[in-house]
Amino acid sequence: MNAYALHSAGATAAWLAFGYKLTALRKAPRDYALVALCGTLLFSAIAYTVAHPRVYVPVDRLLGFPNAAALVAMSCVVLGLAGQQFVLIFWAHPHGAARHRARPRVLSAVFVLLALFTLFPLAEPSERRPEDFALHYVDNPPLAVFLSVYFLYFVWGEVAVARLSHGYAKISHRLWLRRGLYLVALGSWLTLSVSLSRAVGIALAAVSVDPDAMEPALRVLGNLGALIVYVGWTLPGWGPVLGAPGRHLRARRQYRRLRPLRNALHELAPTIELPACADGFWRRLRPSCLEFQVYRQVIEIRDCQLALRPYADPGAVRVAGELGRAAGLGARQVLAVQEATRLASMVRSCRRHTVSDHQGAPPTATGPEGSGLADEIDWLVTVAEAMERSPQVAAALARGDVTR
Structure with missing residues (x-):
């Protein structure tokens, strides 16, 4: 040159x-x-x-x-x-x-x-x-x-x-x-x-x-x-x-993983719903709009969680923690299993119209301390996956049914 x-x-x-x-x-x-x-x-x-x-x-x-x-x-x-x-x-x-x-x-x-x-x-x-x-x-x-x-x-x-x-x-x-x-x-x-x-x-x-x-x-x-x-x-x-394509794929993946959990809770607390993203096909495909939808899901999940807290079964949560530690799960995985069990017990008890008779139930877990929005989203995705797939969650709920 x-x-x-x-x-x-x-x-x-x-x-x-x-x-x-x-x-x-x-x-x-x-x-x-x-x-x-x-x-x-x-x-x-x-x-x-x-x-x-x-x-x-x-x-x-x-x-x-x-x-x-x-x-x-x-x-x-x-x-x-x-x-x-x-x-x-x-x-x-x-x-x-x-x-x-x-x-x-x-x-x-x-x-x-x-x-x-x-x-x-x-x-x-x-x-x-x-x-x-x-x-x-x-x-x-x-x-x-x-x-x-x-x-x-x-x-x-x-x-x-x-x-x-x-x-x-x-x-x-x-x-x-x-x-x-x-x-x-x-x-x-x-x-x-x-x-x-x-x-x-x-x-x-x-x-x-x-x-x-x-x-x-x-x-x-x-x-x-x-x-x-x-x-x-x-x-x-x-x-x-x-980074827009990567943001788009990440937001789409998070949205799809959180959607079953959000829908299950929203079915039981239908009044808790935030405004949707702006109308328009192309606007909904923007990474910013998808990220807003994920953020919306996180807020709705947490608000529904607070509204349904009386239906949580702390006994099943305790059993889930014991089963997770016995299975050799790490501390974060055990917390995710407990949180998933708490949410699953809320859904089950609310559908049965059964309010927990346990007093002094532990507070709702929020994930690792000091986490920001991105960490909160990742945490709820982990919880949603545990709620859907974890054998410890299913076993803890089944044992809760037996002891009732």
């Missing part, structure tokens, strides 16, 4: 990422982190565009001095690295603490930009070099200092972005944000390794060793790292779409 194709692919990816996040900014114009992220992607897109071999010369002519495109591209890279750090700091810390932590990073970027704009005119790089600017001018002392300042900040900035994104990913509770930040960290490390290799190449060129053999591979890896970073920054927005 030649330099034109690489720059075109990188520039296209950068502009697409910027346009995608810009649509989100319209919905939250006061989100400072999102503003910084849009600015970061914009600077990256500009850097890629002006460094394109076919855009490089027109930019020089527009600004009026040779290799102006190189100065613009490097300045945009510095601003992009500072912007990424700004975003990550504001995501990971409260606003006041984030401002305090971000200030030195912003000041360091400003200092580097001042150094670059001061050193570049001193070097006077008169020959346009759109493809090998750094390698060609490495023997120019002022420009060598210029490149050293740029590469040192670039290395420091990439390390900071990689560490911040990886650290925030470990504490983030949003799945797709966490995955995106891991990709940002991966892309940053890859880009850093490419830059270090290019810096080694510049050092080799200074001692008359030709580093051109490495350049094609470094360009491919560098563009790959940048592409991974763009994917990581935008993944939280479009990533959930990738």
